[in-house]
Amino acid sequence: MQHSSTQPKISLVVSDLSASGVLRWGGAGVRPFLLAQALQQLGYGVEVVGFQFGEPATLSSESGVTLQTVPGGEYPQFFQSIRQLLGHIQGDIIYAYKPKPTSLGVALLKKSMSNRPVIADIDDWELSWHGGDRFEYRPSLKQLGRDILKPKGALRNPDHPLYLKWMEGFVSKADLVTTHTRFLQKRFGGTYIPNGKDINLFNxxxxxxxxxxxxxxxxxxxxxxxxxxxxxxxxxxxxxxxxxxxxxxxxxxxxxxxxxxxxxxxxxxxxxxxxxxxxxxxxxxxxxxxxxxxxxxxxxxxxxxxxxxxxxxxxxxxxxxxxxxxxxxxxxxxxxxxxxxxxxxxxxxxxxxxxxxxxxxxxxxxxxxxxxxxxxxxxxYSIQAMADGLSEVIAPMVAKIPITTLSDRLSNR
Incomplete structure (x- = not known):
């Protein structure tokens, strides 16, 4: 389906748009680009924005989405990267992939500045790689100082597990939540949108x-x-x-x-x-x-x-x-x-x-x-089935977008 200029544009905010992140295989078959395909089938314009923490990679030419990357890094320099990325988020709806500071955190910051609605997509329990609910960060005062002040200090990492734990508490600040498993739906709430498969390629x-x-x-x-x-x-x-x-x-x-x-x-x-x-x-x-x-x-x-x-x-x-x-x-x-x-x-x-x-x-x-x-x-579990599920989630949100928001975007073309 062709994107209509009167249809809202959706910004997919991704934490790592590098060859070691979601752009492995050119992005093909990875959750953010499955979401992009499904949203495009519904007629929405889609842009993918995010940080690049590793080697650059190109997006599969068949994707048809705009890609905008900003170099990643460590705190405190990373605050400048955040400022840059905020300027690239042009969508009427912001769709944050993963509850990370580098995705949902940025999306919620943009929401506070522009009042644009945010959807949080959760396709993994990020904290499960760090002990899950058993994770604790209890450093000595000396260790805390090292983690903050030393080059390569642990807390300079934008996705340190402590920050991941904090971000779980911010999921409720999103206007909507989508998950791709029942386990995650039970943990975080929201709507179950399982991954779709390109059934024409896999035929x-x-x-x-x-x-x-x-x-x-x-x-x-x-x-x-x-x-x-x-x-x-x-x-x-x-x-x-x-x-x-x-x-x-x-x-x-x-x-x-x-x-x-x-x-x-x-x-x-x-x-x-x-x-x-x-x-x-x-x-x-x-x-x-x-x-x-x-x-x-x-x-x-x-x-x-x-x-x-x-x-x-x-x-x-x-x-x-x-x-x-x-x-x-x-x-x-x-x-x-x-x-x-x-x-x-x-x-x-x-x-x-x-x-x-x-x-x-x-x-x-x-x-x-x-x-x-x-x-x-x-x-x-096709892309079309994924689109059908997303349609039910997003249509009510689209209806609430002020006409002035769309008019402002169209006037800036």
Whole structure:
């Protein structure tokens, strides 16, 4: 849908628009740009503004959104960056991605200056990486001084966990909240807007499975695929333990991309290397072809806060590509899959082993479930479904925007 000049413009404020932030893969498939796609389908103009804390990266040319970045940094110099970014926020509605000082904090500051409504989008529990509700910052007076005054002092970091904790208290200052999991909705309130998938790109009819398997060296095996970054809470050890117990030479776990955070995937290879095929990272546009090479997509999350807060994109990657899904009953996974996949309890290698055996012995039914998963993804987890949910949230807010606000913007063109 074309953006009308009389439609409000929406500023998506993102904390880190760098190659190590949301612009990995050119922004494709990452939550802020999924929101942008859905908003564009509704006819809104969209700009994406934010700080750049790492290497610069370009936005995928198909996005059609305006991108404005300001160099990031540390306090106190970072206050100047904030001032610069405030000047770039032109939208009639401000949509802050993540409850961070570098996104929601800036958005609420702009609201105080311009009275523009703010929506807070929460797609992760940021504090879960720092102990969650157990996090405490209780330094000695001397340590506090070091953290504030020394170069590279901890409190000079704009997203120090102390500030993240403070920002959780400011979520209620937003006019609306959207979340992408029930866990986050329960914690922060607001409206559930799950991630949408580009079902035209992730369309199994566009790819040949045998060709993909040959291209990626997987033709000789029955492939369980994990198209994501390994981390302990993602449960890959349970899958590998299950493969150990099955001990069938034609089975392999293909890990796509590896861990950008640490050497965890190397640890997995050291212990279970005989079962692992490690594939490199690929551009987002290539991922459907990679997923096409899989027999089964595995999403074996463990029952931990970090997993509960996340919407596993690899789940809808597999669903959209009509692959059988083997996953655990953690967080939103049972709701997302419905009865179109296979579910086991978390931390249960024996159950995974039994379910893999069952899938092997009942392959036609597993393929049919994959086809049903595709249909469910199209209906509930497409970009269009995301747009439909956002429409219900934003339309009442748009109705309250003063006509003078739109008139001022149009007169400044």
């Amino acid at each position: 199994p009819d566009r790819y040949d499975t045998d060709t993909s398997r040959q291209r990626y060296g997987l033709s000789d095996y029955f492939i369980l695929m994990f198209p994501g970054a390994p981390r302990p809470y993602k449960g890959l050890e349970d899958v590998l333990e299950a493969l150990d117990r099955l001990n069938q030479p034609h089975l392999r776990l293909a890990i796509v991309g590896g861990s950008p955070y640490d050497d965890y995937d190397s640890q997995l290879i050291e212990r279970w290397g005989r079962w692992i095929i490690k594939l490199p990272s690929y551009p987002y546009q290539q991922m459907p072809e990679v997923v096409a090479a899989a027999d089964v997509i595995v999403v074996p999350q463990r029952n931990e806060p970090a997993a509960l807060a996340q919407f596993p994109l690899k789940l809808t990657d597999g669903m959209a590509m009509a692959k059988p899904i083997l996953a655990t009953r953690v967080g939103d996974i049972p709701e997302i899959l419905g009865d179109t996949g296979y579910l086991v309890e978390p931390n249960a290698p024996d159950q995974l082993m039994e379910k893999v055996q069952w899938i092997l012995q009942n392959w036609p039914e597993a393929q049919e479930r994959g086809r049903q998963a595709r249909e469910r993804c199209v209906q509930l």
